[in-house]
Amino acid sequence: MNETGKIITLHVGLIALLFAMNFILPAYHHGNIARVMVLASYAIGYNILFGYTGLLSLGHALFFAAGMYGMGLAIRFLGASPVPALLAGIAVGALLSAAVGALALRTTGVAFMIVTLMFAQAGYLTILLFGEWTRGDEGFVIQQAERILWGIDLSDANNRYLAALLLFGCCLLLSLWLIRLPVGRVFVAIRENEERAKLLGYDVVRYKLAAVVVSASFAAAAGASYGLLFGYVGATFATVQYSIFPLLWVLLGGTGTIIGPFIGAVFMFYLIDLSSGVTNAYMLIAGIVLVLLTLFAPQGIMGELRRRVWAWLP
Amino acid sequence: MGEIILSTRGLSRSFGGLQAVDAVDFNLPVGEIRALIGPNGAGKSTFVNMLIGRIPPTAGVVKFKDQDISALPAHVRVAQGMAYTFQITSVFSNLSVAENVALAARRRLGRDKIAVQSEVKHALDRVGLADRMAQIAGDLAYGHQRLLEIAMGLAQKPQLLILDEPTQGLADSEVAEFKQLIRELVSETTILLIEHNMNVVMELADTITVLNFGKILAEGTPAEIHANPQVQAAYLGTG
Numbered sequence: 371m372n373e374t375g376k377i378i379t380l381h382v383g384l385i386a387l388l389f390a391m392n393f394i395l396p397a398y399h400h401g402n403i404a405r406v407m408v409l410a411s412y413a414i415g416y417n418i419l420f421g422y423t424g425l426l427s428l429g430h431a432l433f434f435a436a437g438m439y440g441m442g443l444a445i446r447f448l449g450a451s452p453v454p455a456l457l458a459g460i461a462v463g464a465l466l467s468a469a470v471g472a473l474a475l476r477t478t479g480v481a482f483m484i485v486t487l488m489f490a491q492a493g494y495l496t497i498l499l500f501g502e503w504t505r506g507d508e509g510f511v512i513q514q515a516e517r518i519l520w521g522i523d524l525s526d527a528n529n530r531y532l533a534a535l536l537l538f539g540c541c542l543l544l545s546l547w548l549i550r551l552p553v554g555r556v557f558v559a560i561r562e563n564e565e566r567a568k569l570l571g572y573d574v575v576r577y578k579l580a581a582v583v584v585s586a587s588f589a590a591a592a593g594a595s596y597g598l599l600f601g602y603v604g605a606t607f608a609t610v611q612y613s614i615f616p617l618l619w620v621l622l623g624g625t626g627t628i629i630g631p632f633i634g635a636v637f638m639f640y641l642i643d644l645s646s647g648v649t650n651a652y653m654l655i656a657g658i659v660l661v662l663l664t665l666f667a668p669q670g671i672m673g674e675l676r677r678r679v680w681a682w683l684p
Numbered sequence: 685m686g687e688i689i690l691s692t693r694g695l696s697r698s699f700g701g702l703q704a705v706d707a708v709d710f711n712l713p714v715g716e717i718r719a720l721i722g723p724n725g726a727g728k729s730t731f732v733n734m735l736i737g738r739i740p741p742t743a744g745v746v747k748f749k750d751q752d753i754s755a756l757p758a759h760v761r762v763a764q765g766m767a768y769t770f771q772i773t774s775v776f777s778n779l780s781v782a783e784n785v786a787l788a789a790r791r792r793l794g795r796d797k798i799a800v801q802s803e804v805k806h807a808l809d810r811v812g813l814a815d816r817m818a819q820i821a822g823d824l825a826y827g828h829q830r831l832l833e834i835a836m837g838l839a840q841k842p843q844l845l846i847l848d849e850p851t852q853g854l855a856d857s858e859v860a861e862f863k864q865l866i867r868e869l870v871s872e873t874t875i876l877l878i879e880h881n882m883n884v885v886m887e888l889a890d891t892i893t894v895l896n897f898g899k900i901l902a903e904g905t906p907a908e909i910h911a912n913p914q915v916q917a918a919y920l921g922t923g
Contacts, residue, residue, distance in 0.1 A: 378742050532798070550793055551795075552794070554791050555783070555786070555787060556788070556790075558779070559779075559787050561777055562776040562777070562778055563775075563776050563777075564777060565774065566761075566770070566774045566775070566776060566859060567787070568758055568759050569738075569758055569759070569760065569770075570735065570787055570791055570836070570840065571759050571760075571762035571763040571791045571792075571840070572759055572791060573757075573759050573760075574759070607802060665882050
């Protein structure tokens with residue numbers, strides 16, 4: 371099998387596997403995996419910016435929350451149905467990221483991390499400030515009646531799983547397609563050697579802005595879907611924690627691999643889930659595992675796999 | 685003298701109190717191989733970096749194809765037909781040799797995969813790296829990385845190719861191949877060569893410009909420069 375064949379087999383195979391699991395997973399894990407798939411979509415978006423373009427943002431919770439609130443507020447105040455609400459969420463995330471990106475990209479490195487962190491913090495405080503509409507920390511519930519899409523009730527576990535899989539599948543294949551396009555190759559070139567890319571005639575600022583907007587749109591789609599599928603919109607999702615999560619998942623799963631964000635999200639989710647069954651000090655176990663992984667597989671799970679066996683892994 | 689492709693008027697750059705480049709007027713005709721030489725610290729790198737747009741001048745004008753490009757960023761100058769190869773090897777070391785050259789070709793050829801592939805093959809053939817296309821660039825020997833830099837320059841099909849110390853660190857046999865390559869290129873592009881290796885300069889250049897203390901000390905054919913007492917003094921450090 372040639373490289374493209376292997377790549378398609380692996381990624382489509384993962385989607386097929388997740389589809390099959392819909393029918394065999396016990397209820398508890400069925401719900402977990404649905405949640406993980408939405409969060410992994412968020413991480414896939416994060417990875418486009420961090421893993422492929424080499425820009426470390428500490429403010430992606432802003433875009434996740436923008437998608438979530440863009441969707442939630444459209445339903446709550448405009449009575450929008452799920453699809454327009456979802457699109458509104460993505461649009462809000464994309465527009466916000468274009469503005470934030472245009473400003474934040476005037477900086478690089480550590481300054482970029484701090485500026486994005488500050489923007490996200492400002493976003494979080496803005497949500498609290500307009501508590502009358504956003505319900506602040508308390509958040510608001512999206513009623514079951516508002517989550518019916520073309521007659522399909524998204525609050526039903528089965529439908530929710532399949533909707534999450536649809537989102538995840540789209541994000542996975544879109545990101546795979548994107549990084550194999552010339553524009554994706556330029557993202558990688560910028561990550562590898564920005565000065566060289568510039569002197570090959572590429573407008574690196576424009577490309578970096580494009581990466582920010584694409585990455586944030588994925589995050590916003592994930593945020594909007596999360597709110598829609600799990601029926602809750604709240605300011606917690608705009609906190610710094612939710613900016614750190616995708617970074618952790620991507621680092622664990624394998625920076626700059628298409629499948630890594632999903633592997634990292636599953637791994638982290640079940641690491642916390644299983645260790646909390648054993649002890650109250652579950653974060654200690656999670657912490658030790660993270661340290662060990664960083665020591666022995668610094669490129670993450672899929673990154674290590676790529677280094678040792680699957681050199682073709684995109 | 686033919687049509688001028690690149691010129692500067694009063695081009696200057698100071699760093700604090702140091703005048704690195706001092707009001708340089710420079711003309712480069714189309715189709716020439718021009719060498720830019722000078723002792724260490726003469727301002728060669730600063731001058732070239734202002735030509736390509738990596739550092740802004742403190743005063744003066746750069747013109748490319750009769751257009752003032754002084755205010756344009758580097759990537760626009762490259763898009764207009766200038767190419768620059770780095771003094772310190774600067775390839776994408778984690779990417780394959782072919783992908784390095786493809787990145788150079790793709791900006792011009794866009795999504796036409798077949799055209800990009802044939803351009804990659806062609807550029808690598810010319811520098812003799814065609815059999816190493818699949819290798820990771822960072823694994824290449826140093827001399828081969830220098831050649832890869834040049835292939836990346838060629839794949840852009842520039843009208844002006846600026847080579848910053850291209851033979852630095854090359855073995856003698858590689859230098860001989862490099863000279864042959866440059867001679868073949870001259871029908872396609874104008875070449876500005878910043879070079880320390882006098883043997884290369886004397887053999888290749890149509891005209892030599894000598895910089896010293898940020899100013900043009902002399903300009904002429906290799907024979908004229910060779911015989912110029914001021915140049916000899918500058919190089920011996922007594923000037």
